[in-house]
Amino acid sequence: MGVTKTQIFTDKQNELAVIFKVLANPARIAILEYISKQEACICNDIVDEIGLAQPTISQHLKELKSIGLISGEIEGKRVCYCINLERWSAIQEMLNTFFNKTKTNCC
Amino acid sequence: MGVTKTQIFTDKQNELAVIFKVLANPARIAILEYISKQEACICNDIVDEIGLAQPTISQHLKELKSIGLISGEIEGKRVCYCINLERWSAIQEMLNTFFNKTKTNCC
DNA sequence: ATTTATTATCGTAATATTGCAATATATAAA
DNA sequence: TTTATATATTGCAATATTACGATAATAAAT
Numbered sequence A, B: 001m002g003v004t005k006t007q008i009f010t011d012k013q014n015e016l017a018v019i020f021k022v023l024a025n026p027a028r029i030a031i032l033e034y035i036s037k038q039e040a041c042i043c044n045d046i047v048d049e050i051g052l053a054q055p056t057i058s059q060h061l062k063e064l065k066s067i068g069l070i071s072g073e074i075e076g077k078r079v080c081y082c083i084n085l086e087r088w089s090a091i092q093e094m095l096n097t098f099f100n101k102t103k104t105n106c107c
Numbered sequence C: 001a002t003t004t005a006t007t008a009t010c011g012t013a014a015t016a017t018t019g020c021a022a023t024a025t026a027t028a029a030a
Numbered sequence D: 001t002t003t004a005t006a007t008a009t010t011g012c013a014a015t016a017t018t019a020c021g022a023t024a025a026t027a028a029a030t
Helices: A010-022 A026-037 A054-067 A085-101 B011-024 B026-036 B054-066 B087-103
Strands: A070-075 A076-081 B070-075 B080-085
Touching: A010 A054, A010 A085, A010 B011, A010 B026, A026 A054, A026 A076, A026 B011, A026 B054, A026 B087, A054 A070, A070 B026, A070 B070, A085 B026, A085 B087, B011 B026, B026 B054, B054 B070, B070 B087
Parallel strands: none
Antiparallel strands: A070 A076, B070 B080
């Protein structure tokens, strides 16, 4: 099979899983950390910084964009990727809600 | 290729990615939520609760155990799965540290 | 000792993800 | 207009993940 049975879970559970999935890759973690470290607006020094090919980075950026974590602004022939602070905080809060809600033991 | 290049990232980045990966599945989210909801100790009503086959649930439990999120205690012929509160909080803190550290914009 | 119930493991099919070369697209510079 | 530079898309190979049937392992019950 190999396909997750999303139908049997709640929207919230699926939404959380999608967010975790986007974050579940060291390259994407590294990209986020690198973007946030930059003083000036980010363009693709990311390719130089991280040791992956340009198409690979481009694909990872697309996935980060897919859940709104970052946004890309075109600046001439370059693109400036920035962290979407509003979404960033919303996601952090969502994860904390999950962690707090589920902080109960049984044994 | 299909294999993540872990060598080029830091241990911390890889560790975070592994944690996110374990959480990146709605069945595992649902299992965690279900376990935490239970008054009494959990056994495998999980299979009845979630709509997945027993081997599939068993495999998901194994993955949750692999990062220490839950622990299984044998009780006769049944196994009681509980959330490991210490590890749970440690991971929550780890994720918050990541989110706080990376909470900088650029544009 | 045999049966029954619970959980784990193995093997496998279907699908998803990762990464890259080749190529396309778009804009700036010459 | 041609060339150079930056980024995105396509296609593909390698590997990982998801799910389940079959089966093994374990322990209680008979």
